[in-house]
Amino acid sequence: MTSLSTKLAALEETGKPINVGLIGAGKFGSMFVSQSHRTVGMRLAAIADLDPKRALASLKRVNVPEGGYDTSASLPLDEALKQGKTAITTDSSAMIATPGIDVILECTGNPAAGVRHALLCCQHKKHIVMVNVEADVLAGPLLTRKAKEAGVIYSMAYGDQPALIAELVDWARTAGFDVVCAGKGTKHLPEYHYSTPDTVWSHYGFTKEQLATGDFNPQMFNSFLDGTKSALEMAAVANGCDLSPPVNGLGFPPCGVHDLPEVLKPQSDNGQLEKSGTVEVVSCLEIDGRPVFNDLRWGVYVVIKAPGEYQRDCFAQYGLKTDSTGWYAAQYKPYHLIGLELGISVTNIMVRGEPTGQCKTFAADVVATAKRDLKAGEKLDGEGGFMVYGKLMTAESSLAIHGLPIGLAHGIVLKRDVRQDQGLSWHDVEYSDKNQVVAVRKEMEALFRRELMEKKNGGTVSNWRERSRI
Known part of the structure; x- marks a missing residue:
């Protein structure tokens, strides 16, 4: 069997390297950036980040040669691609739409952004590596189907667990x-479920010098701990x-x-x-x-x-x-080396036509669960915050209680009190079906609720419509 590195070398020799677009220049993205310029047969075509300075800082911090990227962060995407330089942009949609980019790496960690970017990749026929596990769990089973229908590959991120x-x-x-x-x-430990961004560093043992590098987000790291x-x-x-x-x-x-x-x-x-x-x-x-x-x-x-x-x-x-x-x-x-290994996903997609892991079904869900007694009128602060943690449960159980996915437990207001350790439901919060990510999640829930009913009814839809009204 020909190795991936040999296949990459062949792409380099023919002048057809894989062009990669990265969304999000945080820790995971920066780790990929550090290896991208060392990988024969692969090019980091562009980085999309809301803060261009952060993208430039990432490139400098991991020692990418200055001649390899647009240090002014002003070159148009297509022009940077022609020059073989990594472009910097704040417009992720434009990057996804740019001809010549083969694979998009979604590294934002934002569930709504992840869903939006995946749908844009389907629209513009770009393969996507969903580093954003929050988006993957929120809607991945449906996004996988949409990607297949669009003729592109939706993949888990190699290097991540x-x-x-x-x-x-x-x-x-x-x-x-x-x-x-x-x-x-x-x-x-059991008490870690109630950890907050104010207490997280006392459990990790990082030095002040490490924390000062800017790679350590307390809410993100708290999501690991809780x-x-x-x-x-x-x-x-x-x-x-x-x-x-x-x-x-x-x-x-x-x-x-x-x-x-x-x-x-x-x-x-x-x-x-x-x-x-x-x-x-x-x-x-x-x-x-x-x-x-x-x-x-x-x-x-x-x-x-x-x-x-x-x-x-x-x-x-x-x-x-x-x-x-x-x-x-x-x-x-x-x-595991997370972003340092991410190029394996890119290569696997482009030379073998296969994902490195992919949602097959909706078997499990993660429901927002109260860290403390919550009061009506409070606004949820999301994964790793002060108010909720995510609890794993079967998808069937989540659907039965109309569970609020942890990926949507941010920036929405409670309309009734919730006790500590109680799982939240859609009925507990104010939300709009017109919101794209909410609509996508609701579409997925309806699809799999129907499939679950069909399975229970022996592959038929008898009684499903009647039951769905209850």
Whole structure:
């Protein structure tokens, strides 16, 4: 099999490198920028960011040669493309519409922006790598379908944990194994659900010098700490790999890599899972705050089960770390490099015509859940803020309670009180169906509510219209 790097080199030799447009020059985007000029067969054609100075600062900070980009941030997009320089623009829509750009990287982290950009990519026939997991969980199952209809590829971002987990799941299934559990590691304690941007740094241990670099957004980092980002990433994995979320949300069991197959097996076999075929996140901290030995804080994993005695014997013969019975085993990757690895998604799309992970169904959702008692009239401050965290649940459960997705829990006003730890619903907030992202989300909910009813009715739509009126 020809390697991706060889295929990229061939594109370079023929003078047809892949042209990439980046939206969002934050941490993830900057990490990609740092590698883009080093990658043979790939060009960073343009960066779209609301703040051109931030884009220029990103290029300088990661040591992109000045001759490779428009230092004035004033060249028209098409002219910069002709000159082989990275253009800087504030107009993401114009960048997406620019002929000659092959792949768009959506790195804003803003759910509404992510949905808008994905729809524009469908309109202008541009492939899209959705780094923005918030947008992916909010509407990814529908956006994937729209992209397919438009003849473009919608992909998870390689280097980010969901795509790496999807790769491990694909490895397991391709090798003929059933997937028992898949997920990642993180730093979590139960009380972290109530962390705010004011308390986040006390839990991370970053130095003042690190924080001063400008790469560290307290609300974004708090979304990792309070469990929201883990819930979003596991929803993406469940939707992309046809796995189930835990019924009561993520458990975050303390677990080191040596114990993955012991802890992450069904309760029927003395593990902690409700059932096989699920997702879970393991914590690098014991409940009392002590560090877990040989933790997987930065990594990803998949747990498999030997289908028979012969395979179980092979596990032992080749030194695989298993549970005490020898039936369950784990494979894992201890680290992920997010934006530094993102070029693999771009290349995979352009030379193999395949995504690096992609939503297949609507199996899981992340519902905004109150961090404290909330009062009518308050305006929600979104993911990682002071008011709500995201809780993973099955899509069916979310639809049943008309759950408010965490991706829309920003800038909207509560119209009634909500108790601490209560999941919010559409009925709790003021919203407008005319808002694009709300309309897209409502379209997705209606589509999958109908498909769920069809499935329950044996593939027919009998009684669905009647039930939908209730």
